[in-house]
Amino acid sequence: MEYLNGKGSSRDLSKKYNIGTSGDHKQVIRWVNAYQEFGDAGLVHSKRYQFYSFDFKYNVVKLYLSNKVSYQELALSQGINNPTIITKWVNDYRISGIDALRPKKKGRKETLDSINKTKKKQSSETASVDTSAENVKK
Secondary structure, X not given: OOOOOXXXXXXXHHHHOOOOOOOOHHHHHHHXXXXXXXXXXXXXXXXXXXXXXXXXXXXHHHHHHHOOOOHHHHHHXXXXXXXXXXXXXXXXXXXXXXXXXXXXXXXXXXOHHHHHHHHHHHHHHHOOOOOOHHHHHO
């Protein structure tokens, strides 16, 4: 509110409130933009995970790469409260391509040891032994 009421610049306010390591004035600007776009809800840290579909992420990345807009402007126009997530999507896309935006399997990765144990259990359970009289004689 101090920034919007003209009671200080973003640099002055970041120093006054000790924001960031060396007075990160850009953070103040991000907060002001989020407040102007979303109101009080733009300043609240959401504790729930926001899921974004593959198509949505891909379209946002295409918009960023094809237009000369900042991450902040794009985030605000797309209703995303955190512009750093767009930065991550764009960087992942540049490094690994379109597959980097696809949903990833959650949870702990299976180890080779646990995979082998599972296969042995399945093979021993499914392998039936023919105990008919004819087979026993053979």
